Amino acid sequence: xxxxxxxxxxxxxxxxxxxxxxxxxxxxxxxxxxxxxxxxxxxxxxxxxxxxxxxxxxxxxxxxxxxxxxxxxxxxxxxxxxxxxxxxxxxxxxxxxxxxxxxxxxxxxxxxxxxxxxxxxxxxxxxxxxxxxxxxxxxxxxxxxxxxxxxxxxxxxxxxxxxxxxxxxxxxxx
Numbered sequence: 001x002x003x004x005x006x007x008x009x010x011x012x013x014x015x016x017x018x019x020x021x022x023x024x025x026x027x028x029x030x031x032x033x034x035x036x037x038x039x040x041x042x043x044x045x046x047x048x049x050x051x052x053x054x055x056x057x058x059x060x061x062x063x064x065x066x067x068x069x070x071x072x073x074x075x076x077x078x079x080x081x082x083x084x085x086x087x088x089x090x091x092x093x094x095x096x097x098x099x100x101x102x103x104x105x106x107x108x109x110x111x112x113x114x115x116x117x118x119x120x121x122x123x124x125x126x127x128x129x130x131x132x133x134x135x136x137x138x139x140x141x142x143x144x145x146x147x148x149x150x151x152x153x154x155x156x157x158x159x160x161x162x163x164x165x166x167x168x169x170x171x172x173x174x
Contacts, residue, residue, distance in 0.1 A: 001026065001150065001151055001152060002025055003037070004026070004028070004043065004108060005028060005029060005037075005108075006040065006108055007106070008105060009102065009104070010095050010105065010106060011095055011101040011102045013052065013106065014052065014092040014093075014094075017045065018093070018096060022139075023045050023138055023139060023154075024044045024138065024139050025042065025043055025045070026041075026042055026116075026152065027039075027041050027043055027112045036148050038147040038148060039118055040112060041114040042113050042141060043111060043113065049088055050072070051111065052095065052106075053087075053088070053091065057107070058104040058106060059105055060104060060105070061103065071110050117140055119143070119153075120142075120143060120144070121144050129158050132155055139152050139153065139155070140152065
């Protein structure tokens with residue numbers, strides 16, 4: 001599972017977006033140093049792209065201190081036109097290869113969807129399907145009893161034919 005952290009490295013984020021086509025990502029944080037990372041919410045690929053187009057929000061590592069950067073408005077993140085793909089590809093390549101971006105971070109905390117749905121790992125498949133249909137979801141984070149991310153279910157995973165085939169293969173292997 002590809003997860004992001006509340007404070008994410010710009011170069012790592014650029015490499016992740018360039019190497020995957022995922023539409024959204026679970027965001028995790030470690031509440032205390034000795035605790036495991038737990039699910040906090042989700043952020044969409046589109047929102048991450050919009051954030052990366054605004055270098056003024058990048059900051060050097062803060063060693064646990066809070067970020068002081070100016071925040072982008074809700075409208076800037078969600079309503080603005082789609083990012084220019086060739087410009088975005090150029091930006092992602094620059095961020096992934098230029099050493100200065102290894103030292104810069106984005107605070108994702110103000111931009112994540114904290115009310116994102118999640119289901120337990122052993123949740124009913126039928127109820128999961130109903131949640132997808134009722135809420136019109138594209139993806140759903142799967143967590144264990146400690147709220148640690150263990151997977152993501154997409155709408156495509158619940159399409160009838162791939163699902164039947166997977167069940168048939170699973171039953172055949174048993």
